[in-house]
Amino acid sequence: MCSVLSISAGTQLYTGYHVISDQHIATAHEDINRALTTLPDKLSILDSLIISRQQEVQLVDTLNYLFPPQQYNHASLLFADSTPLIRIDNNRDITNVPQWFQSLIKIPEHHEKRIINNDDFDVGILELSASSRWAYTKYWQLFSNTLISHLLLMLTGGCAIYLISKKHFTSLRKLTTRAYNIDNLNQAPLALPDESDIKTIVRAFNKLSYQLDVNFKSQANEAVKLREQAYLDPISGLGNRSFFIHQISSWLDESHKGGLALIQTTLISDYYEQEGYQAGDKLIKQIAARLNDVISYNYTTIARLSRDEFAILIPNLSSEKLELLGKMVLKIFDDIVNNSKLVSPSTTDIGLVYIEAQISPSQLLTQLDNALTQAKLTPHKSIALIKDPNSHSSLGKQQWKQLLEQAINEDLFQYKFQPATLEDKSVYHYEVFTAIQKNKNFFSAGQFLGAIEDLKIGSWFDRHVIVTIVNRLNADRTIGPFAINITNSSIGDPSFTRWLDQLLSNNTQIASRLFFELQEISCIRNTDATSLLCSIIKRYHFGVGIDNYGRHFQSLNYLKEINPDYVKIDYAYTYQLNDQTKSTVLSSICRTAHSLDIKAIATRVETETQLERLSDLFVSGYQGFITEKYTQLETV
Structure with missing residues (x-):
């Protein structure tokens, strides 16, 4: 016109x-x-x-x-x-x-x-x-x-065309918006417009969105099935021996403080012999359910090692609580025996090991077997506890609280920054590791994070770390990006969510240089609070990451709702990549993240051989000792 x-x-x-x-x-x-x-x-x-x-x-x-x-x-x-x-x-x-x-x-x-x-x-x-x-x-x-x-004619004609085609533009705008967000799954289908030509396009968009959602669910389910085949006991639904050993290795590298329990019972064999296989399988599922209900500590790993053996790993648990846990588990089996109709009495023995110092997985498993042997030698108790002879005296709750208060008031925290590197050797971010230096005593995060969670003061600790890093980013525009880990107790704290909302709204200028990492367990067990926190972080265009990705056997569908920028693969999948089963599972869970345009970062990568193997498995980046060869760690 x-x-x-x-x-x-x-x-x-x-x-x-x-x-x-x-x-x-x-x-x-x-x-x-x-x-x-x-x-x-x-x-x-x-x-x-x-x-x-x-x-x-x-x-x-x-x-x-x-x-x-x-x-x-x-x-x-x-x-x-x-x-x-x-x-x-x-x-x-x-x-x-x-x-x-x-x-x-x-x-x-x-x-x-x-x-x-x-x-x-x-x-x-x-x-x-x-x-x-x-x-x-x-x-x-x-x-x-x-x-x-002519200007009047142009204006009049333009208004007339706008009014006539307004309805068409509305439909086209919706199509354009959906085209930009076509990779966002779980979107409601677009309403069909009156225009026949656009109606055909809308139908095609709806069908494409539905197919993408179906494909993602299929990929996620495939990843879950592969993990279950490799690491899940098919009857109990708990992790198997391979999974438990991998979790021990991962935990020892992270913290090496906490407790383990090895449970051996004749109850299952007695059931199979006297009641049949269906009753025996039902009993195993009942035991697994009771263990999951009673043991509610964070980062707990429960596994079925063999027909009659179960194992429990709980990081950052005190020796007193470990003994209490052993009694609770023993009571579970005693209750089942008392309610059963077995002719011959069944026995259950529990070996407990508490450690605080560095130890190898083989040494730990040996101590666990020794503890079980001691339990069998004391049938009147059926529980035996071995404390690591090399461990130092552990701080109590109030001592940890006093130490953390002093660290915050006197700024005794030290920060180490480890780079997460992409395939092109560029640094994606630096993960912040926190420690406390008091006089000549050094306390790593692995030592005091358990106490923080136990005391429910994660919000208190996280606020101090976040404010420190935010101030550093504001003071120096050349540093970063940094990734800060958020404790589980902070995620469930509404006051922390409100505080973080206010802080981020006042510091949007550093949004591109700051990520927040959340544990996968939070996405699974506290989905609503985690989703709310992530939505606030994304509202101000800060980054979101998921740590320990793939550690738990639940569905990976939470990725669609959280939609993080990256996930950090659990060490259990990046260790011993020569294992074909492990490589297949790793490739599957990485492909699930890749389908949503989420970066998959492998953790604890230590060798060039490991790095080369990971490059073929949909891994976007890596982090660990290997990155320290390329980037000097900074300690402040």
Whole structure:
């Protein structure tokens, strides 16, 4: 429409220019022709040597009448021999037309010279210059009217087109928005519009979105099934021996403080023999359910190692609580025995190991077997506890609380930053590791995080760390990005959520340089609170990550709701990659994240061989000792 109106306006102005120019010249010709019929009689009676004042005035009046000053800049009469007779000059500026228009449009004056003849005798010469003042005035009026009329037409037409096609634009906007967010799953189908052509496209979009959602669920389910086949006991639903050993290795590298329990019972064999296989399988499921209900500590790993053996790993647990846990577990089996109809009595023995110092997995498993042997030698108790002989005296709750208070008040925290590196060797972020340095005593996060969770003061600790890192980012624009771990107790604290909302809203300028990492267990056990916290973080465009990705056997569908920027793969999957089963599971869970455009970062990568193997398994980046070769760790 704009093009058509522009062409129409241009054509009208072009034609008008030539018409007005021609009319300007034609008017001058008419005036000259009229003058040639009037002036011969007046000039023939004049004497070229003597002309009276009265005759001069009459000629001036005649010329002004024939050639109005408004239209002619110059008019003059000469005798036939070119002797000057009368000259009139009327130079006037064009005041009713803008100067810029006169500079843009050129309409020249019209000059003409005619011989005045009377009865075949030349009696004089007429010279004149027709002013372009009239032509400029006419053309300016035409230009203004044309421009205004076409602008009004354009505006009216645009409004009409907008009103007519508003409904179409609404449907197209919805389609455009859905196209930008086509990879966001779980979206409601678009409503079908009235327009038949757009309706076909909307149907195609809805079908594509549905298919993407189906494909993701299929991938997630495949990953779960592969993990279950590799690491899950099919009857109890608990982790198997391989899974438990991997979790021990991971825990020892992280913290090496806490407790383990090894449970051996004759109850299951007795059930299989006396009640049959169906009853035996049902009993195993009952035991697993009771263990999951009773043991509610964070990061707990419960596994079935063999037909009659179960094992429990609880990081950061005190020896007193470990003994209490053993009694609770023993009571579970005693209750089942008392409610059963078995003929022969069944026995249950529990070996407990508590450690605080560094120890190898093989040494730990040996101590666990020794503890179980001791339990069998004391049938009146059925529980035996072995404390790590190399462990140091453990701080109590109040001592940990006092230490943390002092660390915050006196700023005794030290921070180490470990890079997470992408495939192109660029640093994606630096994960913040916190420690406490008091005099000559050094306490790593693995030592005091358990106490923090136990005391429910994670929010208190997290606020201090977050404020410290935020202040550092504001003070120096060249550092970062940093990734801060959030404790589980903070996620369930509404006051922490409100506090973080306010803090992030006031520091959006550092959003691109700060990530927040949450544990996978929080996404599974505290889904609503985790989703709320992540939505607040994303509202201000800060980054979100999930740590210990794939550790738990629940569905990976939480990824769709949380939609993190990255996940950090649990060490159990990145250790011993020569195991084909483990590699297959790792590839599957990474592919699930990859389908949502989520970066999968492998943790504790230590060797070039391990790095090369990971590059073939949908892993986007890596973190661990290998990155320290490329980037110097910073300690503050």
